[in-house]
Amino acid sequence: MQQRQEIKSHRERRTVDEPKDFIDFYLDQMEKKVPFFSSLEKVQKELDAVLGSSHQIDYEDRKKLPYTNAVIHEIIRFSSIILITIPRQAVKNTTVLGYQVPKGTIIIANIDSTLFDPEYWETPHQFNPGHFLDKDGNFVIREAFLAFSAGHRVCLGEVMAKMELFIIFCSLLQTFKFTAPEGDKEINLSFVFGSTMKPHPYKLCAVLR
Secondary structure (H helix, E strand, O other): OHHHHHHHHHHHHOOOOOOOOHHHHHHHHHHHOOOHHHHHHHHHHHHHHHOOOOOOOOHHHHHHOHHHHHHHHHHHHHOOOOOEOOOEEOOOOEEEOOEEEOOOOEEOOEHHHHHOOOOOOOOOOOOOHHHHEOOOOOEOOOOOOOOOOOHHHOOOOHHHHHHHHHHHHHHHHHHEEEEOOOOOOOOOOOEEOOOOOEEOOOOOEEEEO
């Protein structure tokens, strides 16, 4: 517990790439690592062990694949293409966390702030499927996972999007091994800013398993 508090304290006061001690340096290096391809390999091992290579993927299979499910949710968290929700309007005077919100106020929720909040994610700027696993390796959903917004105005396509992503992702990894081209050791995980966030162009090798 004391170690976690110390790391949390360093995250809150440190300046990225300007380490003041070993812990700052360690956090910088951890957030620069890209354990993306190793995560895909672990997914393939789980798929092979639980379902086998010939099993036709079904959405219900996610309940038997905690690590795979965690990777998919981390992809959604880490690679969210939307930073803010569409504007809403307060239909009456209300109070939110002590703040007065008059009727007619335009409200825009900042989704990005929740998905990368160090208060809720151990390594917010690092791809880390462990964000969605408990100490026993079971899949858990985080309260701060608001990639599809929340409440009455949650995205209507959330269930369909998760279903499609799970089935397509697992089917591809059953069939192919994905690697970076020879000589490429890292992928640029920063975003190209626009009306939606999109990745920088990069090459990927898909080899039949």
